[in-house]
Amino acid sequence: MKSSSLRTLALLTALLVGAGFALVFFYAPNDADQGFIQKIFYLHVPLAIVALAGFVVGGIHAIRHLRSGDPVHDARSYVSIHASVIFGVAVLVTGAIWAKASWGKWWVWDEPTLVSFLIVFLLYCTYYPLRYAIEDRERQARYASVFAITAGAFVPLNFMAVRAAQSLVHPRTFGTVDGGLPGDMWLTFLVCFAGITLLWVTLVSFELTAKRTRGQLSRLRRALDDDDRLPDTGVAGRIAPSGVSGR
């Protein structure tokens, strides 16, 4: 992506996230049950949805990578998962704060969505040690893609198993959180959701651009080093630079 469009994207993200927070604090009413602390919902839930969707996007890029063998898709898969893992940390922290405020404990095991998210997060954390334990670039990309696909299929299975384990003991009491939202809360939620989604897209675009630029830089540097080592008088010395610019 060009730097001008990156800048536009970043500005738009800042605008939407800012607007979202303004709505959260000045427009959305306090929740009747939970009061002010319920407002963390506008940050926590969009972060969680975007992180999970990001894992799925990473899996889709991984399928594309295995089908085409194009390393660009592997980079996209990696960056998607990377951004989602960072969002995942924020989800767990905001979830813990919310749990402390409304249930008095930093962690509760009877909220299946939170527990499922933790398990998914733990699995995706192992993506990094796997990737960096493989030296061969091409093999690293292939293995990482197989992992991303496996983990992508794991996400719905895991949510199902954790929910089935809970329903034995606890009736689902939070199932209607979204369905029962009044209009002004819905609006605030949607703006926040759009803002967080754009934030994810911006972070992914920045990292992809940075990766590509770094790749170009090291290619140029290598070409320059090769150039230095060539004898100055020969034909090769004159041919090499044009070969570099052709890449």
Place this chain on the structure above:
Amino acid sequence: MTRPSPSTAAVARAILAKDLRVELRTLQSVPAMLLFATTVFVIFRFGLDRTRLDGGLAAGVLLVTILFAALLAINRIFVAEREQGGFEAIRLAPADATALFFAKAAALLVYLAVLELFALPVFWLFFLDSGAGLAPLVPVLLLLDIALAVTGALISPMATNSRARDLIGPLILLPLLIPAMIAAAGAGQHLLAAGGVSYEQFGTWLAVLGLYDLVFLLIGWAAFDFLIED
């Protein structure tokens, strides 16, 4: 002279037969798993300070022990292929590389079945008052074994071909196997309950385990090729 390339099933059978013959002659994996499982039972006896177990605790001790014993075998299952050129051989052979996946999963399944054949009576002897829950536990364990074998055969080649060999396998497999463990423990805690065998949610848990097995079997089938090609 051209010969038709052998079917995937024939190749898988040949590799499985090779693996089982090697295991019978060297006794590298299964006796170690059995010794490990027995020792872990003893550690749980003191770790929990309980001489009799029932319900969720009994199921937990049994399943966690099987899980860790399985990790021992999973870590080793592809080592011979790396050291003796099995990965190259399957690439060179006019055969589907997926046969290697099915053969290794089947070998793991056999190892785990043999392990449980010995470990279950030991568990009964050590911790249980009644063995009534063990018979209905067999299908649960069988489905769990398939889960362990399939995910193990999929993740193990990645770990074996990486720099941090013995670390990567368990690191990925433990979170990956949590849904299967949840389902097996969910069924097991009622089968081993103190008040007698109860089949509460038994069908649901078997269905979850079956779905888990099916999903990862399909992923392994589809993706294993990419772990072998170089």
